[in-house]
Amino acid sequence: MNFITKPLxxxxxxxxxxxxxxxxxxxxxxxxxxxxxxLAAEDTRTARKLMEIHGVPLNGRQIVAFHDHTSDAAAKRFxxxxxxxxxxxxxxxAGTPLIADPGYEMGRAVIEAGLPVLTAPGASAVLAALTVSxxxxxxxxxxxxxxxxxxxxxxxxxxxxxxxxxxxxxxxPKRVSAMLNSLRDVLGGDRQAxxxxxxTKKFEETQRGSLDDLVAEFSDRxxxxxxxxxxxxxxxxxxxxxxxxxxxxxAMKTMRVKDAATVVAGALGLPRRQVYQMALSLGDDx
Numbered sequence: 001m002n003f004i005t006k007p008l009x010x011x012x013x014x015x016x017x018x019x020x021x022x023x024x025x026x027x028x029x030x031x032x033x034x035x036x037x038x039l040a041a042e043d044t045r046t047a048r049k050l051m052e053i054h055g056v057p058l059n060g061r062q063i064v065a066f067h068d069h070t071s072d073a074a075a076k077r078f079x080x081x082x083x084x085x086x087x088x089x090x091x092x093x094a095g096t097p098l099i100a101d102p103g104y105e106m107g108r109a110v111i112e113a114g115l116p117v118l119t120a121p122g123a124s125a126v127l128a129a130l131t132v133s134x135x136x137x138x139x140x141x142x143x144x145x146x147x148x149x150x151x152x153x154x155x156x157x158x159x160x161x162x163x164x165x166x167x168x169x170x171x172x173p174k175r176v177s178a179m180l181n182s183l184r185d186v187l188g189g190d191r192q193a194x195x196x197x198x199x200t201k202k203f204e205e206t207q208r209g210s211l212d213d214l215v216a217e218f219s220d221r222x223x224x225x226x227x228x229x230x231x232x233x234x235x236x237x238x239x240x241x242x243x244x245x246x247x248x249x250x251a252m253k254t255m256r257v258k259d260a261a262t263v264v265a266g267a268l269g270l271p272r273r274q275v276y277q278m279a280l281s282l283g284d285d286x
Contacts, residue, residue: 003030003031003034003035003056004031004034004035005031005034005035006035007035007087008032008035008036008037008087009087009116010082010083010084010085010086010087010115010116011082011087011088011110011115011116011117011118012078012082012088012090012106012107012110012115012116012117012118013032013036013087013088013089013090013118013119013120014090014096014097014098014103014107014117014118014119014120015029015032015033015089015090015091015097015119015120015122016029016091016095016096016097016119016120016121016122016123016124017029017046017047017050017091017092017093017094017095017122017123018050018094018122018123018200019094019095019123019124019125019128019199019200019226020094020198020199020200020201020204021200021201022050022053022054024122024123024200025050025054025122025123026120026121026122028120029120029122030054030056032087032089032120033051033056033089033091034056034057035087036061036087036088036089037061037081037086037087037088038061038064038078038081038086038087038088038089039058039061039062039063039064039088039089039090039091040063040064040065040066040078040088040089040090040091040106041063041064041065041066041090041091041092041093042065042066042067042091042092042093042097042101042102042103043065043067043093044063044064044065046093046094047063047091048063050091064077066078066090066102066103066106067102068102070102070105072105072109075105075106075109076109078106078109078110079109079110079113079115082110082113082115082116083113083115090103090106094123094125094226095123095124095125096121096122096123096124099124099125099126099142100144100145100170123200125170125196125199125226125228126142126168126228128196128199128200128228129168129194129196129199129228129230130166130168130230132194132196132199132206133166133194133196133206133208133230134194134208135166135192135194135230135231135232136166136232136233137166139164139165139166139233140165140166140167140168141160141163141165141166141167141168142168143156143160143167143168143169144169144170145169145170145171145172146169146171146179146182148175150178150182151254151255151259153178153179153182154182154185154186154263155259155262155263157182157183157186157187157266158186158262158263158264158265158266158267159262159266160266161186161187161234161265161266161267162234162266163233163234164233164234165233166230166231166232166233167230167231167233168228168229168230169228169229169230169231170227170228170229171227171228171229172227173223173224173225173227174223176195176218176223176227176229177215177218177219177221177223179229180193180195180211180214180215180218180229181215183211183229183231184211184212184214184215185267186263186266186267187211187231187234187266187267188211188267189210189211189212189215190210190211190212191210191211191231191232191234192208192209192210192211192231192232193208193209193210193211193214193229193230193231193232194206194207194208194229194230195207195214195217195218195227195228195229195230196227196228196229196230197223197225197226197227198224198225198226199226199228201225203225211231241278243268244264244268244270244275244278245278245282247264247267247268248260248261248264248275248278248279248282249282251263251264252279252282252283257276257279257280257283258276260279261275261276261278261279262276264279
């Protein structure tokens, strides 16, 4: 393949890489990888393999590792290089850097030094999943990974209960069943949702339905691959006071008053302050 290889202006270039099919790599991204003075990657082996697939020569350049556990000194190395007039290209393992991937610290360091940060956009699991979900895409919120702790996870979900956007999450195959159960328990089984697996890869799969449907679908499955879970926006509901009290008493058996109020308010679509005051009252009565 022929690349447009020419000197790049000094700066940090965040380059999106494929989330599955290697052919989703953009031509401009390849040009930048072929031309940059310095190369950095979340996973150097993945980056090297991608360049080999597309025939991008290293020409004596090294690929330097930069990930969540890299020291601050590494970011300074790139800042110094850019300040000296060099171009730096950074790729995460898959998708767009910084979107649930490393790169933030490097970008902030370069910006704080008053140096250019540029992007070569491309593949993103968030946008790919939204495209095929069938859920509204005019407004969406990317949440990323929820807590692995059931109580904390359900508190986080409850805080999102009334967000008038399609919600987008990442999840691991081992935890997706537990996550779907938490979503169902907090948001209700009728809420529409989608699970996308292995987007753009050979075994790509998209499961759509209510949270009740998806809980049943994934309850006994051995799941493999990368997952994106999407949940449709909330609708208005009317809730009787006695139902709120019942839900609070049940939640307060295992949670602090504050956490119980947060979870119940989110599950029932009610103002948290109102539910918290009711929880305090119930606590006094007990």
